[in-house]
Amino acid sequence: MKTPSRHTALARRSFLQLGAAGIAAAALPLQAAADAADADAAIREIFGDKPLNEGRVSVKLPPIAENGNSVAITVAAESLMSPDDYVRRIAIFSPRNPIAEVALFKLGPRAGKAEISTRIRMAGTQRIRAVAEMSDGTLWHGSASTVVTLAACLIG
Amino acid sequence: MATIRIAAPDTASAGEVIELKALIQHPMETGYRSGPDGKRIERDIIEKFEVTYDGETVFEADLQPGIAANPIFTFYTRATASGPIVFKWTDQDGESWSETHDLTVE
Numbered sequence: 001m002k003t004p005s006r007h008t009a010l011a012r013r014s015f016l017q018l019g020a021a022g023i024a025a026a027a028l029p030l031q032a033a034a035d036a037a038d039a040d041a042a043i044r045e046i047f048g049d050k051p052l053n054e055g056r057v058s059v060k061l062p063p064i065a066e067n068g069n070s071v072a073i074t075v076a077a078e079s080l081m082s083p084d085d086y087v088r089r090i091a092i093f094s095p096r097n098p099i100a101e102v103a104l105f106k107l108g109p110r111a112g113k114a115e116i117s118t119r120i121r122m123a124g125t126q127r128i129r130a131v132a133e134m135s136d137g138t139l140w141h142g143s144a145s146t147v148v149t150l151a152a153c154l155i156g
Numbered sequence: 157m158a159t160i161r162i163a164a165p166d167t168a169s170a171g172e173v174i175e176l177k178a179l180i181q182h183p184m185e186t187g188y189r190s191g192p193d194g195k196r197i198e199r200d201i202i203e204k205f206e207v208t209y210d211g212e213t214v215f216e217a218d219l220q221p222g223i224a225a226n227p228i229f230t231f232y233t234r235a236t237a238s239g240p241i242v243f244k245w246t247d248q249d250g251e252s253w254s255e256t257h258d259l260t261v262e
Contacts, residue, residue, distance in 0.1 A: 026204055040189055061216050069224060069225070071224070072222040074163070074230075078164070087200050092222075092224055097222050098186070098188055098221070099221060100222050101220050101222070102220055102222035102223060103218065103219050103220060103222065103223055104217065104218040105215070105216065105218075105231075106213075106215070106216035106217070107215065108212075108213075108229075109214065110209075110212065110214050110234050110236070111214065111231065111232055111233055111234070112174075112232050112233060113173050113232040113236035114174030115231070115232060116227070116229065116230065116231050117228075117230035117231075118223060118224075118227065119223070119224040119227070119228055119230060120222050120223060121186070121221070121222050121223070121224050138253060144175055152186075152224075154255065
């Protein structure tokens with residue numbers, strides 16, 4: 001037995017990645033995958049045409065996810081959460097999943113803290129976006145990306 | 157009967173922001189997968205998750221197939237009065253499951 005040299009190990013890894021990418025590329029055309037425009041449309045459908053401000057919303061995702069079927073995500077919005085200054089709604093969007101909208105959360109001043117954690121499916125490497133609607137009607141936007149090595153929808 | 161797990165404090169002081177964690181066992185079948193026979197597996201998802209406490213809805217979620225199987229949510233609420241916190245899940249066919257957690261506010 002001989003341990004593979006660093007070079008062959010790397011070659012094997014890139015080969016595996018190519019294989020996974022090939023499977024993903026072959027399977028994707030079967031499904032209507034959303035794209036960036038769909039995510040924009042989904043945001044407009046839920047929140048209307050108001051301008052999206054950058055900031056106040058943070059999205060936490062792991063930098064790399066081995067399995068796109070279950071990726072931990074935390075979305076937080078900066079707000080006092082007082083009776084007259086609170087977060088009304090928070091939504092998560094994916095520019096690459098078959099459906100751009102992932103979830104819509106309705107909060108209120110009683111939440112105390114505008115932070116939600118859940119697990120989402122990711123059909124491939126992408127930048128997940130989150131939008132928060134404040135009690136004054138303004139919209140705030142944040143995003144984070146994750147490299148997905150095995151996409152959801154293709155396997156169990 | 158779906159298995160439900162709730163993690164929430166039993167007691168809290170008035171005004172304290174408490175963490176609530178709720179999980180329900182559910183496949184959240186997307187409708188995009190094919191079974192071993194090559195046929196598409198029908199979509200079967202929970203569409204709504206709602207939490208009421210002290211006579212008011214304190215958290216509500218509309219779910220899409222993008223939420224992973226066995227959906228889990230961690231969120232917060234401010235402890236106001238002693239009483240039941242009711243967690244309720246409703247699927248696309250209107251079937252629902254719920255669980256109650258009693259909170260004592262000191």
